[in-house]
Amino acid sequence: MGLFAAIRRVGRIAEPAPPRPESSAAPTLVRGSLQLRHVDAGSCNGCEIELGGCFSPVYDAERYGARLVASPRHADGLLVTGVVTRNMAQALRDTVEATPQPRVVIAVGDCARNCGEFAGGYGVLGPVSDVVAVDAEVPGCQPTPTEIIHVLRQVTGR
Amino acid sequence: MSAAGAAGMVLQVAATAAGAPLVVGGMRQVRARLEGRAGAGWAQPWRDLRKQLGKQRIDPAGTTVVFAAAPFLLAGTSLLIAAIVPAVTTASPLDPVGDLFAVVGLLLVGTVALTLAGIDTGTAFGGMGASREVTIAALVEPTVLVAGFALSVPVHSSNLGEIVAATVGDPGRVASPAAMLAFAALAVVVVAETGRLPVDNPATHLELTMVHEAMILEYTGPRLALIEWAAAVRLTVLLALLANLFVPWGVADAGSGTVGLLVGLLAVAGKVLVFAVVLAGVEVFLAKLRLFRVPELLAGSFLLGLLAVTTSYFLAAPG
Numbered sequence: 001m002g003l004f005a006a007i008r009r010v011g012r013i014a015e016p017a018p019p020r021p022e023s024s025a026a027p028t029l030v031r032g033s034l035q036l037r038h039v040d041a042g043s044c045n046g047c048e049i050e051l052g053g054c055f056s057p058v059y060d061a062e063r064y065g066a067r068l069v070a071s072p073r074h075a076d077g078l079l080v081t082g083v084v085t086r087n088m089a090q091a092l093r094d095t096v097e098a099t100p101q102p103r104v105v106i107a108v109g110d111c112a113r114n115c116g117e118f119a120g121g122y123g124v125l126g127p128v129s130d131v132v133a134v135d136a137e138v139p140g141c142q143p144t145p146t147e148i149i150h151v152l153r154q155v156t157g158r
Numbered sequence: 159m160s161a162a163g164a165a166g167m168v169l170q171v172a173a174t175a176a177g178a179p180l181v182v183g184g185m186r187q188v189r190a191r192l193e194g195r196a197g198a199g200w201a202q203p204w205r206d207l208r209k210q211l212g213k214q215r216i217d218p219a220g221t222t223v224v225f226a227a228a229p230f231l232l233a234g235t236s237l238l239i240a241a242i243v244p245a246v247t248t249a250s251p252l253d254p255v256g257d258l259f260a261v262v263g264l265l266l267v268g269t270v271a272l273t274l275a276g277i278d279t280g281t282a283f284g285g286m287g288a289s290r291e292v293t294i295a296a297l298v299e300p301t302v303l304v305a306g307f308a309l310s311v312p313v314h315s316s317n318l319g320e321i322v323a324a325t326v327g328d329p330g331r332v333a334s335p336a337a338m339l340a341f342a343a344l345a346v347v348v349v350a351e352t353g354r355l356p357v358d359n360p361a362t363h364l365e366l367t368m369v370h371e372a373m374i375l376e377y378t379g380p381r382l383a384l385i386e387w388a389a390a391v392r393l394t395v396l397l398a399l400l401a402n403l404f405v406p407w408g409v410a411d412a413g414s415g416t417v418g419l420l421v422g423l424l425a426v427a428g429k430v431l432v433f434a435v436v437l438a439g440v441e442v443f444l445a446k447l448r449l450f451r452v453p454e455l456l457a458g459s460f461l462l463g464l465l466a467v468t469t470s471y472f473l474a475a476p477g
Binding site for chain 1: 193
């Protein structure tokens with residue numbers, strides 16, 4: 001079987017885990033288990049590619065207890081990427097509202113923190129913190145999976 | 159009702175309740191390792207459940223008592239099945255009153271409760287998931303019954319404990335064509351019933367392809383924890399039942415002492431572990447079937463079940 005041979009040949013792809021960062025002030029309930037819902041509020045999709053990388057076999061964010069889920073109702077954390085555009089502002093507020101307490105909102109990328117490249121655009125309402133309360137930020141345009149996972153680990157404490 | 163049987167029942171319910179999330183975690187871990195990932199660890203489902211239990215409960219606007227009651231119905235029926243099936247012991251006090259038909263009925267009660275809850279939310283995905291789940295359940299339940307008949311014909315009883323006890327007494331029965339066909343049919347059905355690949359992908363985030371997940375999209379906090387725990391219990395119990403119907407050795411009976419019960423517990427835990435690892439390993443090699451191909455797979459498994467019954471009638475000694 002070709003796939004079986006490939007599994008044996010490749011072995012473990014996940015890179016060794018970097019040292020554990022200090023825990024943030026996030027709610028202690030989500031220690032060790034953080035289910036995440038991703039919200040694209042108006043991103044260029046650069047951050048999405050890096051988020052995809054976080055959950056790939058190489059970076060494997062799942063080993064720190066983080067997991068992507070399909071519904072904000074199941075989530076403890078929201079990963080918001082991109083500037084908040086006028087069309088997505090209400091959708092973002094609704095998504096945060098649908099997420100049960102205690103919840104963590106993580107703004108990923110420079111656009112989500114301070115509008116970055118798109119500041120002043122006609123469709124741009126503002127950074128994420130103008131629309132909903134933000135608990136953690138990941139700087140960078142775009143942030144690397146290592147930087148995103150660093151912040152995720154501060155929340156999960158693993 | 160024997161004291162050993164009652165103790166065995168308590169033991170198997172407690173072991174299933176505590177161990178089921180670990181089975182799911184172990185299967186995820188096997189899958190992660192085969193994909194080259196490090197994995198979250200086999201105890202991760204328990205961490206998730208503990209956290210969900212402490213979270214806020216949200217009642218979505220417009221939902222009724224159907225939505226609120228479904229997790230309890232699902233969990234209750236799952237625990238009841240765990241008490242009935244011959245996992246640790248064949249002499250469970252509930253075994254005489256709950257045979258194959260009762261187990262299939264209880265499975266269906268849990269499924270229907272969840273589908274009604276999916277419809278009750280009024281969302282597009284909830285209704286879609288419910289319709290898919292009912293489509294699958296309508297094909298799965300007859301197959302369980304028919305494959306079960308094939309095993310019960312030689313024993314002259316539809317009682318699961320007696321079927322398992324008869325197989326322990328006559329090991330040659332496992333190698334009969336009827337038993338092998340029934341095993342193939344039941345294996346496909348367990349995969350479909352518990353929402354594993356290739357029928358449903360338990361790790362999907364894509365609403366359009368969901369079956370089980372689509373129905374529970376609106377659940378939060380403690381209710382979500384209850385549903386996920388019950389789903390894990392169903393998977394574990396069905397694996398234990400499948401294992402004991404075809405590899406029954408080690409199972410305790412009415413005359414077993416403490417040692418016999420412990421051996422029964424270890425035996426069933428080992429068997430479930432092997433089945434779970436094999437199931438998770440096979441899943442890595444499978445892609446999800448297109449929804450309209452799923453009835454073909456299940457019809458095939460029903461045919462196997464039908465053949466098993468026919469064979470068991472023809473090959474049964476006529477007197």
